[in-house]
Amino acid sequence: MTTPYQQQPHPQQAPGGPLGTYTSPIAVRRATFGDALASEWTKIRSVRSTMWTLGVLIVLLLGLGLLTGIVVRSSDAHMGDNSVLLLGFYGVLLGTICVITLGVLTIASEYGTGMIRTTLTACPSRGRILAAKSVVFFLLAFVIVTAMTTLVGAIQSALLPDAATPSGGEWLRATVGVGLYVAMLGLLSLAVGALIRHSAGSITIMIGLVLLPLVLALFMFTPSLEGVRNFLLEYSIPSQLSAFYGESISNSGPTGWDPLWIITGVTAVALGGAFLSLNSRDV
Structure with a gap:
């Protein structure tokens, strides 16, 4: 019994390709770091959590900056030798x-949703x-914080014209320096998120890192703990942040641009650990 003859479809030749093959008209190229940047920028600007957190950030920077300036002006308080930028x-x-x-x-969040x-x-x-x-997160945080601190500083200078005029170096530290420090702190949070892979746990750890050293130092009254107390006061996040405004919670510790180098070193170590973790652990 013979098999009926079945006519096979005639292979179509794609333009530029041999008979029986298909060549895509879309150019194929290797993915680059620029493609990864574009992808991450699309993701970070298209989720609602970014809009909410950045919106609250702007409200806090502008709202509290304007409020402190109005309160100081209405109370006729004198700034003395302190820069007006300190109010920010x-x-x-x-x-x-x-x-x-x-x-x-x-x-x-990508680990929580499985998007990773x-x-x-x-x-x-x-x-x-x-x-x-x-890169995408650091630049976004740096630009927003620097722009808002500059705007707040200009508003406060207009509200308190009798206060001491900040020098160029003070303006640079209170705007660009603060922007770099806060963005680097956020980058450290990103590294912790990559290590912990849990949003709530990572946020709790970072908030504890910001607030806990200062809170612990305030309750260390005994002379035997004085060294630990001074260390926590000097190197706590609020104390290092205030150094950019020419002030400090303690009488010693990092000054000028030193806090930026400290947080940069800590962040580099954390990012190195996050890189090793990503390459050694499954998703």
Whole structure:
């Protein structure tokens, strides 16, 4: 019994390809670091958590900055030798919580939703993914904090014209320096999020890192703990942040740009640990 003859479809030749093959008209090229940056920028600007955290950050920086300036002006208080830029410290200190939250969510939220599997499928290079997330987040946080601190400083200078005029160096530290420090603190949060892989746990750890040393130091009254108390006061996040405004919670400790180098070193170590963790652990 013979099999009926079945006519096979005639193979179509794609333009530019041999008979029986298909050549895509879309140009195929290797993915680059620029593609990873574009992908991470699309993700970070399209989620609601970014809009909420950055919105609250702007409200805290502008709202508290304007409020402190109005209170000082209405009470006829004298700033003395202190720079008027110091009034922006309170908004920046509270705003760090927003930057910490966004830094953690930039990577930890993908582990919570399972989106990290899609991300690593699209770009198997885990180091490239971590670097792209770090660059996009750092630049976003730096630009917003620097712009807001500059605007707040200008508003406070207009509200208190009788206060001492800040020098160029003071302006640079209170705007660019604060922006770099807060963005670096957020980058440290991103590294912790990559290590912990849990949003709530990572945010709790970072908030504890910001507040706990100062709280513990305030309750160390015994002379035997004086050395520990001074260390915690000098190197706590609020104390280091206030150094950019020419003030410090303690009478010693980091001054000028020193806090920026300290937080940069700590963040570099944490990012190194996050890189090793991404390459040695499964998703």
